[in-house]
Amino acid sequence: MKNQRLSRPQNRQVSPIGGDASAAMQEKQGSIQIPKKKLYSYLQELYKKKSSRRENALRTLVEEFETNVRYEFAKNNFFTLVHRCQNCLKRSSALEVDLALQLIGLVVLTLGAGDNAHEIYEESLVFLPKLLNSKLSHSVEVLECLSIVTLVAARDFVDTERTMEIIWQFMNQETKHSSYVTAAAISAWALLLSDINICRIGHKKWKELIPYLLKQLEEGDEDVTAASIDALALIFEKETRYSNALELYKSEYEEGAVRIFLPEVRRKCCRKRIYMSPNSLLNKGKTKLMNKYRSIAKETKAGHYHAEEELD
Structure with a gap:
């Protein structure tokens, strides 16, 4: 998912020493596919009560979708896959939750935009927001899944805006999130922003x-x-494309540009010290320039200023 922020489970089996090197290389490259009938058996494993069996099935399905394009399998079984994953999110270990969220995202990516993916989007907006607020230890994974599902499956601005609002409400909670979670939420929101016309976003939201x-x-x-x-x-960047989008917030726009490109003034206290202090370099320069202009004006009025004189 975006920026690979998830820590992927490192449980892939390593070929034994002395085994078939070429077969191991083929498996590493993802050229060996699990037969369709066996793939269905892993789907059935998701119904098992034992957590370890569900984890193993999820891990295998995630690896299969990561290394091979299983469009037909996803198309024919997306509803069952998502509902089984949803079930895994309710009563499972941390690893099982992470794998289930990965699998939902991979299924949507495999399907691509269309009715099937949009059905997953509608279903996801029922249970993922609840999960986002109830299992804070999985917030990053939920945000990644939610943003990927929306990016692929949203039909229009309204769909995208729904998810952006969910993420924004999470970002803006009174409870302070960890820096890792906050960064993931901002990145997820920005990912969705990249896909829309910012003129459609209300001025209140920009404020x-x-x-x-x-x-x-x-x-x-x-x-x-x-x-x-x-x-x-x-x-x-989008404001330059839609020049009137942030017109009401020109001051915030300019302040943001300064604080992005001048790291030393990102903190307001530093900015005040560097730029607004009477003894700051900027104010000293302004004073010197104003004195120069006053001197030129006086000399011009007295008739002592010559056209060939130039500003230093």
């Missing part, structure tokens, strides 16, 4: 969002700062 991102630049966390800069840069 909340831009100050929020600017505030994150003051936190000093590397991941959050990077995600916020990416989001602001995307907003500014």
